[in-house]
Amino acid sequence: MTEETLKTLLLQLNCHFTWRLLEKNAEIDEIEERLHNLLEHSLLDANRYMVYNLLAYIKHLQGNYEEAIANLDEAEKSSLANAAGVKSKLLVTYSNYAWVYYHLKQYDKSQLYIDKVNGVHEELSHTSNAKDTLPEIYGEQGWSMLKFGRLYYKKAKECYEKALKEAPKDPELNSSYATAVYRLEGLEKKCLDKNCESLDLLKRAVELNPKDSVVKALLGLTLQDLKRADEGLKYIEAALEQTPNLPYLLRYVSKFYRREGMTDKALDVLKRALSLIPNSAFHHHQIGLCYRNKIKEKKKLARTDPQNKRTYTREIQELFQKSIFHFEMTVELKKTHTYAYSDLAKIYKEANQNVKAEETFKKALNVKTISEQEKQQIHFYYGDFELHAKKCEKEAIKQYMEALLIPVTTFEKGRCEKALKRLAERKIKENPRDALGFGLLGFVHQIKKNKIDAVECYEKALELEPQNEEYLSHLCELRLAI
Structure with a gap:
């Protein structure tokens, strides 16, 4: 078989190498670290093969084919140990093997794994489970895309929709689909009373998959978004009781507590989570937000209790240092975390560190995976910084206009319109x-x-x-x- 013919066959395979997971759209090293954390702390042993498959693909992107094969070996072992005769779980792994050996120019081995893929398909075609290959493959594709970053959330949702057509009551697929929709709504700020699609999906996922504590926490957060926090708290507490030391649950529990004003409780949970995964950008970001909340609380106390103003001032400065430290850690660990850049720039501004604030706004706008919504928000905060901190009206106008030229609608868009209108009317009045x-x-x-x-x-x-x-x-x- 010629190399060209082999490449044609490889392109017909359904695996990470044909799913267009592009390195330019993600921070590969950061994803790799999160996958290793998942292997260490995940409770879902049956799906470990998906983690190893994605790790193998990342090793290919890094040019480390020895490690890629080692991860595929682990994926195969995990599939065989947990598949209980479901050979469709091996299809993506065998396809990835074929691609890795092709890149190593070991064409005979590449052909061998293409034959294995065809063999599994042939074997399944003679059983009543022939269609089971679709939810298995689409489920793994959706999972990989969720892990690869927000630019792939929409595609992940589509994959889960296809998988659920064949397996509508599958607990894992329902949980993953609800998670994908929840994340998309978070990006697009769509979780409102009338069009919150994730609410019913999360409820269904909890019913079908009661062992999934994380999906319970997401339901709790969604109810909180819908001003039903008392109802949401029940799911949060049930999830925490179920898996009190699962880092991926603790992050969402702390977010719920922080947004409810239970700042100390949120910090306790986050410190426990950080002890489990010290290099978690998410946990550092949430801790930074908690300390920022405490700054607001102390400033309010300082205004109402002038006799102790000096004590409050000292405590506020310490909280500034803590908040800045954790926001800086966030962007160091996750260089694509645009919200953390924005939060860091704003806390620099509050701490009168204007040079660092401006540098941070510029870095945020240069993040390669920044979405239009995030860009619009950052231009607004940058404009406010120029107007109020630097007193530079010209640059503020430039930032507000840049925000409004982005064809999306966020809360900050309305604020930009109001800011520009106020500036215009003041100029005309003067x-x-x-x-x-x-x-x-x-x-x-x-x-x-x-x-x-x-x-x-x-x-x-x-x-x-x-x-x-x-x-x-x-x-x-x-x-x-x-």
């Missing part, structure tokens, strides 16, 4: 012939699709500044649209 004020108002109206009002503002801006090509361009565009 000087009725301020072209920039009318230009900014025109821009806000244009973003909000108030075309008639936008035209009037740009016409006024051009009347005051006839040579401004930007105003003229916007005006022409709007007139054509009308």
Whole structure:
């Protein structure tokens, strides 16, 4: 068989090498560390083969084929030990073997594993379980995509939907599907009363898979989002009682406590979690948020109890140091954690460390996997920083406008519109012939699709500044649209 023919056969396999898990879209070293933590602390022994399969693919991306094969050996052992005769669990592993040996130019071994894949398919075709290959493969593909990062959440959801068509009552698939939808809603800020898709999915997952404490915690957090925290707390406490030392549960429990204002309780849980996984970016970030909450509490006490202001001031400075330390640890451990960059920049600003704050905002905007929602939010906070901390109106306007040009809708988008409108109206009030004020108002109206009002503002801006090509361009565009 020629190399070209072999490559054609390999491309027809369903495995990590054909799922388009691209290195440029993820932090490979960070994923690898999380997978090793999962092997150490996970309670789901039956699915360890998925972890080893993904580790093998990551080793391929790193060019370490010896380790890739070692991980595939572990995946095969795990599948054989837990599959209970379900050979479909071996299909992805054998396909990955074929690809690894192809990259090593060991074409005979690559062909051998392609034959093994075909053999499993042939064997399954003669049984009543022929369709079982689909949920197995789609389930592993969805799991791998969830682990590979947020850019793959939507695709992960689609994989689980396909798997559930063939196995609608599978407990693991229902839990994973609900998790994928929950994460997508978190990215898109969609968990509202009328369109919170994850709520019913999480409830169903808890019913079908009562041993999954993590999915119970996600249900608790979703109920908290929907202003049903008392109901959510019951699921949180039930999950904590079930697996009190599972790091992946503790992170969500602490998040619930922190958002309920139970800051000390959240810190206790997080410190326990950090003792289990010291290099967890998530845990460091949550601890940083807890200390930031305590700063707000102490500042409030300082205002209401002026006699002890000096004591509170000293305690606030210590809390600043702790919060900054944990946010810095977060971005060091997870360089794609844009929310942590934003939180770090804001705490630098509060601590009057403006140079570090600006550097951090710039780093956040340069994260290679940043989403449009995150970019919009960071531009807003950057604009606020420029306006209030640096008193630089020009740069603030630039950041607000950059945020509004991003075609997504977040809470911060509305705040950007209000900030620009306030600036514009103040300028016009101070000087009725301020072209920039009318230009900014025109821009806000244009973003909000108030075309008639936008035209009037740009016409006024051009009347005051006839040579401004930007105003003229916007005006022409709007007139054509009308």
